[in-house]
Amino acid sequence: METTIKIVKREKSWIESSAIEQLESVAKLGGMVRAVGLPDIHVGKTPVGAAFVTKGIVYPHIIGNDVGCGMSLFSTGIARKKFKVSKVVKKLEKLQLDAMEPCCEIIPELEDIDEQFKRKLGTIGSGNHFAEFQEICEVHDNDELSKLGIKRGEVYLLVHSGSRSYGEHILRKHIEKNMGGKGLLQGIEGFNEYMDDHKRAVFFAMGNRMIVASSVCNHIGTSESRLILNSVHNGVSSYRDEFGEELFIHRKGAAPSDVGCIVVAGSRGSKSYIVKPSENLSDYAFSISHGAGRKWSRFSCKERLENVISKRAVRGGDVGSNIVCSDKKLIYEEAPQAYKDIERVIEDMLHENMITLVASLNPLVTYKG
Numbered sequence: 442m443e444t445t446i447k448i449v450k451r452e453k454s455w456i457e458s459s460a461i462e463q464l465e466s467v468a469k470l471g472g473m474v475r476a477v478g479l480p481d482i483h484v485g486k487t488p489v490g491a492a493f494v495t496k497g498i499v500y501p502h503i504i505g506n507d508v509g510c511g512m513s514l515f516s517t518g519i520a521r522k523k524f525k526v527s528k529v530v531k532k533l534e535k536l537q538l539d540a541m542e543p544c545c546e547i548i549p550e551l552e553d554i555d556e557q558f559k560r561k562l563g564t565i566g567s568g569n570h571f572a573e574f575q576e577i578c579e580v581h582d583n584d585e586l587s588k589l590g591i592k593r594g595e596v597y598l599l600v601h602s603g604s605r606s607y608g609e610h611i612l613r614k615h616i617e618k619n620m621g622g623k624g625l626l627q628g629i630e631g632f633n634e635y636m637d638d639h640k641r642a643v644f645f646a647m648g649n650r651m652i653v654a655s656s657v658c659n660h661i662g663t664s665e666s667r668l669i670l671n672s673v674h675n676g677v678s679s680y681r682d683e684f685g686e687e688l689f690i691h692r693k694g695a696a697p698s699d700v701g702c703i704v705v706a707g708s709r710g711s712k713s714y715i716v717k718p719s720e721n722l723s724d725y726a727f728s729i730s731h732g733a734g735r736k737w738s739r740f741s742c743k744e745r746l747e748n749v750i751s752k753r754a755v756r757g758g759d760v761g762s763n764i765v766c767s768d769k770k771l772i773y774e775e776a777p778q779a780y781k782d783i784e785r786v787i788e789d790m791l792h793e794n795m796i797t798l799v800a801s802l803n804p805l806v807t808y809k810g
């Protein structure tokens with residue numbers, strides 16, 4: 442069967458040819474039906490910002506080690522007027538999520554997993570994982586926003602985190618057992634085992650984001666951290682096509698279009714967006730961009746930025762946000778300049794009628810692991 446390849450881009454879009462080559466190479470794998478490159482696509486072990494539809498086979502290496510990674514938006518119950526940025530920064534500088542008591546009784550699906558993984562619950566992880574206080578800066582669809590219970594004038598918390606060392610363990614186990622990127626044929630030994638482990642990792646990541654949100658909110662003095670939006674951007678899910686055939690959507694840095702509104706994250710120095718995906722995006726593997734996507738590789742960031750802009754400017758960004766991060770290296774690696782322009786990613790999706798806008802969010806304080 443011929444694989445359909447679709448790349449969502451326009452002339453102005455910033456997409457490296459190497460990312461497209463990676464997508465085309467993955468699209469050649471057996472059982473591949475459709476490959477979609479979203480506007481945030483960039484190079485990874487397999488391309489990030491992409492969705493792949495297969496028939497009769499699942500590829501754990503496409504999903505990678507951070508199974509279940511996603512974005513969750515929580516209400517905090519704090520009025521923007523009462524949120525004093527400098528005070529929150531000072532409080533968060535003392536927060537050590539790694540040193541907190543593990544708490545996993547609240548997730549029954551995870552009862553049987555090893556203690557070493559349970560201990561990681563409630564920790565955010567390194568790299569670009571974050572917990573970010575945000576305010577609504579522009580409303581595009583008032584009705585949709587009030588249906589979500591989101592109010593202008595209040596502070597929200599966006600948490601981006603995944604399944605920590607548990608996801609890594611799952612990937613290694615299945616790759617070792619099944620010889621790398623060969624994939625798991627539906628119906629053979631190993632297929633159901635991966636799907637069960639994958640399901641647990643998705644619960645793990647979701648639980649993790651909830652515990653992080655509750656710890657961060659408690660730490661700054663609010664008992665509220667109510668989940669409003671949740672989306673998983675690294676994972677596999679199945680659906681039936683119009684002929685009743687079961688197909689598998691692999692999402693690697695791609696948000697689902699069929700779970701309601703989604704937060705598309707920008708960077709700690711730019712806006713993020715709440716968007717409503719359009720219905721029946723089957724040509725796009727029922728997926729939309731999950732973020733802005735990297736423009737620069739991690740290792741090139743410090744060299745590019747160090748002598749060009751001041752340390753103060755690296756910490757801030759277009760919208761003058763604030764970062765709490767004990768790892769100096771990460772401040773460069775995760776600088777807003779290292780990411781593509783979120784406005785362009787959003788414009789590309791609007792141009793294809795993939796989404797409508799609900800609201801945009803400004804970062805106030807970003808906590809990185």
Ligand SMILES: Nc1nc2c(ncn2[C@@H]2O[C@H](COP(=O)(O)O)[C@@H](O)[C@H]2O)c(=O)[nH]1
Nearest residue numbers: 569571694706707708709713732733734807
């Ligand atoms: N609002 C923020 N968005 C951020 C930050 N750091 C990264 N990002 C965005 O999130 C996605 C996540 O990428 P993933 O492939 O690792 O899941 C990334 O593309 C950026 O657009 C931040 O500090 N704040």
Ligand SMILES: [Mn+2]
Nearest residue numbers: 510511601674
């Ligand atoms: Mn992620």
